[in-house]
Structures are given as C-alpha cells and as structure tokens.
Amino acid sequence: xxGVKNLLGKEDTVLRRAIVALSIFLSLSxxxxxxxxxxxxxxxxxxxxxxxxxxxxxxxxxxxxxxxxPEQGKGAGxxxxxxAIFWDLNIIDHFRYFGAPERARGYQPExxxxxxxxxxxxxxxxxxxxxxxSVTKSTYAAIPEVETCMGCxxxxxxxxxxxxxxxxxLSSYWDNSGHPYAEDGSKTGEGAPIxxxxxxxxxxxxxxxxxxxxxxxxxxxxxxxxxxxxxxVERVSSxxxxxxxxxxxxxxxxxxxxxxxx
Numbered sequence: 001x002x003g004v005k006n007l008l009g010k011e012d013t014v015l016r017r018a019i020v021a022l023s024i025f026l027s028l029s030x031x032x033x034x035x036x037x038x039x040x041x042x043x044x045x046x047x048x049x050x051x052x053x054x055x056x057x058x059x060x061x062x063x064x065x066x067x068x069x070p071e072q073g074k075g076a077g078x079x080x081x082x083x084a085i086f087w088d089l090n091i092i093d094h095f096r097y098f099g100a101p102e103r104a105r106g107y108q109p110e111x112x113x114x115x116x117x118x119x120x121x122x123x124x125x126x127x128x129x130x131x132x133x134s135v136t137k138s139t140y141a142a143i144p145e146v147e148t149c150m151g152c153x154x155x156x157x158x159x160x161x162x163x164x165x166x167x168x169x170l171s172s173y174w175d176n177s178g179h180p181y182a183e184d185g186s187k188t189g190e191g192a193p194i195x196x197x198x199x200x201x202x203x204x205x206x207x208x209x210x211x212x213x214x215x216x217x218x219x220x221x222x223x224x225x226x227x228x229x230x231x232x233v234e235r236v237s238s239x240x241x242x243x244x245x246x247x248x249x250x251x252x253x254x255x256x257x258x259x260x261x262x
C-alpha cells in the first residue's frame with residue numbers, strides 16, 4: 001500500500017479516490033452479473049425496460065390500446081441480454097463512436113413510412129408470418145411487398161391523423177391500376193418499391209440462415225427482442241461474433257468458421 005502511495009504521490013488524492021470508486025463499481029458490476037446475469041447489467045446501461053424484464057417483471061399493463069398485452073420491455077428474451085460478454089456494455093460499444101452506427105444497439109433509423117408494430121401486432125393481432133412469410137422457408141425474412149400492405153389498406157384507412165397520413169404515403173407507392181408497376185413494367189414514380197431502411201444490418205461476409213434457426217427452435221425475440229412493443233423497430237442486440245458463438249456453444253451447434261462465413 002505504501003508503494004502505491006509513493007507512486008501516486010501524496011497530492012494525488014483525487015486520482016486515488018477515482019481508483020477506489022472504479023474498484024467499487026467493478027465489484028458491484030461483477031456481483032450483478034453473478035447474481036442476476038448479464039442482461040441486468042445490460043439494462044443498467046441500455047434502459048429500464050431491459051432491466052425490468054431481466055428481473056422477471058413480465059406482466060406490466062400494456063401502454064397502448066388497453067388490451068392487456070403482457071408488456072415485458074424491448075430487450076426481454078434476447079440471448080444473453082444482447083451482450084457478447086458481460087463487459088460488452090452499450091455505453092462503451094465502439095460501434096457507437098467509431099463507424100458503422102447501424103451495428104450499435106439502439107440503432108433506430110427513420111423509415112419512409114412510420115409503420116408501428118404496436119398497432120399491427122398488439123392491437124390488431126396480425127401474425128408475424130403474414131408479412132414476413134419467408135422466415136421458415138428461406139435464408140432471409142421477407143419484407144412485405146406493397147401488394148401485401150395494400151391487401152388490407154385498400155379497405156382500412158386508419159383512425160388517427162397519423163395513421164391516415166401513413167396509409168396515404170403507402171398508397172403513393174401503388175398506382176391507379178392497383179398494381180405496383182407502371183404499364184411498361186418499370187418501377188418508376190408511383191409503384192416503386194418502398195425504400196425501407198435495414199435495421200439489423202450485418203457485414204457482407206456473414207451468412208445467416210433464418211430458416212435453419214427458426215426450424216431449430218430459435219425464437220424471433222432471441223435476436224430481435226420484443227418487436228410487438230416497438231412503435232419504431234430498434235436494434236436491441238449487439239449481434240457481435242462473440243454473442244453468436246456463445247449461443248452456438250450453449251446450444252451445441254457448430255462454431256466452425258465456414259458455418260457463418262463465406
């Protein structure tokens with residue numbers, strides 16, 4: 001102890017106090033991890049919703065529609081709280097500060113049409129696979145075509161001004177003939193595909209197969225969180241390599257390089 005004091009100097013009391021405070025913080029963080037798991041620590045730095053869900057507060061009254069939806073928090077059910085390892089804290093995630101912001105937890109891009117999963121799933125009980133129909137059949141989860149949306153919204157015009165405006169914007173992608181293409185087959189002007197912004201972006205050298213994961217019993221919320229509670233879809237998991245490998249190891253799946261990389 002005397003060696004440390006000599007090293008820091010008698011006048012460096014502020015630095016010594018900072019070291020003591022950091023030591024206490026790290027000790028408490030480790031205690032949280034061992035007592036409750038990494039998801040609680042993630043909630044501490046990511047939001048109250050994740051923390052409450054990790055502690056088992058799963059029966060909160062829904063905040064929209066009064067339909068008794070078992071609201072759990074956006075991050076509930078995500079594998080290992082969305083962390084690659086327990087010190088993978090969102091507040092110090094390098095993606096937040098050094099490039100590729102779409103890879104960071106909390107990424108929530110503005111979409112061309114304000115589509116709300118709360119309205120469609122919670123309130124109107126729409127099945128996920130009605131829109132994302134390829135999730136059990138293909139390597140990717142399909143984004144619904146304009147035809148799928150207009151199959152409902154040719155009749156359903158919305159109640160609130162916000163909903164009506166969204167449906168009007170949607171209709172602008174559908175030409176007067178009721179087909180998303182012009183007569184000559186081109187995708188110009190009205191009828192062009194909706195330019196949705198990808199939320200769960202991954203590097204091009206990664207191959208992820210939705211069909212294999214779903215058929216293996218991996219739930220959607222293990223990667224994407226509680227989408228039905230998101231008015232705007234948000235990335236709630238780091239989806240880093242260590243996070244994927246940890247899941248594969250725990251589930252007895254292959255961790256060979258060629259499993260995930262081209």
